Amino acid sequence: MNFPEYRPRRLRQNENFRRMIRETTLSVDNLIYPMFAVPGTKVKKPITSMPGIFQLSVDYIVKETQRVKALGVPAVLLFGIPEEKDEVASGAMAADGIVQRAIKGIKEKVPDILVITDVCLCEYMSHGHCGMLEKGEVDNDATLEVLAETAVSHARAGADVVAPSAMMDGQIGALREGLDEAGFDNLPIMAYSAKYASCFYGPFREAAESAPAFGDRRAYQMDPANSDEAIREITLDVAEGADVIMVKPALAYLDVIRRAKEEFDLPVAAYNVSGEYSMIKAASQMGWLDGERAMWESLTSIRRAGADMIITYFAPDVAQALAAK
Numbered sequence: 001m002n003f004p005e006y007r008p009r010r011l012r013q014n015e016n017f018r019r020m021i022r023e024t025t026l027s028v029d030n031l032i033y034p035m036f037a038v039p040g041t042k043v044k045k046p047i048t049s050m051p052g053i054f055q056l057s058v059d060y061i062v063k064e065t066q067r068v069k070a071l072g073v074p075a076v077l078l079f080g081i082p083e084e085k086d087e088v089a090s091g092a093m094a095a096d097g098i099v100q101r102a103i104k105g106i107k108e109k110v111p112d113i114l115v116i117t118d119v120c121l122c123e124y125m126s127h128g129h130c131g132m133l134e135k136g137e138v139d140n141d142a143t144l145e146v147l148a149e150t151a152v153s154h155a156r157a158g159a160d161v162v163a164p165s166a167m168m169d170g171q172i173g174a175l176r177e178g179l180d181e182a183g184f185d186n187l188p189i190m191a192y193s194a195k196y197a198s199c200f201y202g203p204f205r206e207a208a209e210s211a212p213a214f215g216d217r218r219a220y221q222m223d224p225a226n227s228d229e230a231i232r233e234i235t236l237d238v239a240e241g242a243d244v245i246m247v248k249p250a251l252a253y254l255d256v257i258r259r260a261k262e263e264f265d266l267p268v269a270a271y272n273v274s275g276e277y278s279m280i281k282a283a284s285q286m287g288w289l290d291g292e293r294a295m296w297e298s299l300t301s302i303r304r305a306g307a308d309m310i311i312t313y314f315a316p317d318v319a320q321a322l323a324a325k
């Protein structure tokens with residue numbers, strides 16, 4: 001296949017050719033839409049660093065879910081900001097906690113959409129760390145039980161999938177055991193397996209009010225320089241019973257997504273995180289980038305790298321654009 005016998009441009013001449021040889025597609029089927037639930041009613045508080053994204057009270061969470069459901073999005077991912085934070089994350093596993101109320105609200109009005117819940121403690125802790133503190137450090141094993149209890153409380157409220165993101169060792173096994181004991185052996189776990197200590201979570205911490213009060217998360221989240229370690233993390237999660245494995249963030253870790261897809265025989269999710277969203281929105285507002293094309297190109301690259309599902313704040317924008325086609 002050498003020039004001039006082979007001319008790659010022949011199959012690029014027009015959109016019909018391009019459509020026929022396109023290798024990667026992006027559909028609503030691939031999308032999961034994250035939302036932030038806050039106490040109160042009729043609350044729709046803009047998150048300044050994430051244009052178009054809001055903290056929503058449960059009534060508006062239900063409305064927003066109805067909207068994305070109508071656009072064909074199959075799943076939402078819930079985060080909660082509780083009334084009060086403490087040192088033991090009591091809001092995380094309370095039967096009437098914010099996420100539990102949001103799940104019930106959605107299930108009542110929009111039963112036919114998947115509700116995935118983030119299982120972590122940082123939003124519920126006065127210190128903003130993802131686990132129980134012991135002498136100023138996050139105590140891994142003491143955190144496991146609390147995470148399992150949180151997951152079970154989400155399941156009891158009606159969650160369809162739980163997604164543990166605390167990066168504690170053994171968390172998938174602890175959740176699986178807790179869920180099975182509580183009778184939820186059919187409830188899948190989407191494991192944030194390779195979650196990096198990333199600056200791209202910056203805007204999320206405004207949205208979820210979960211910035212650590214001291215230090216950072218590098219003692220539990222992964223070093224951005226490592227990819228073999230991601231494989232070890234995923235191997236553990238698979239052995240402990242993960243049903244879906246996740247790489248997070250997505251765009252700076254496309255190589256890790258590709259390895260996850262090639263080396264494991266499980267569905268792969270990628271989290272197109274807050275900073276990845278905000279960068280495109282900001283550049284587009286400045287007139288420096290075509291925001292819609294930047295969105296398509298980024299999300300397509302995440303799919304091309306091997307992600308089966310993408311958690312993205314762009315989900316309604318993508319769905320709307322697809323519907324208009």
Ligand code: PBG
Pocket residue numbers: 118120122130165166200201202203204205217272273274275
């Ligand atoms: C909770 C959690 C975080 C994100 C998802 N779950 C923040 C963090 O680990 O600091 C980030 C999501 C995003 O940036 O969109 N631990």
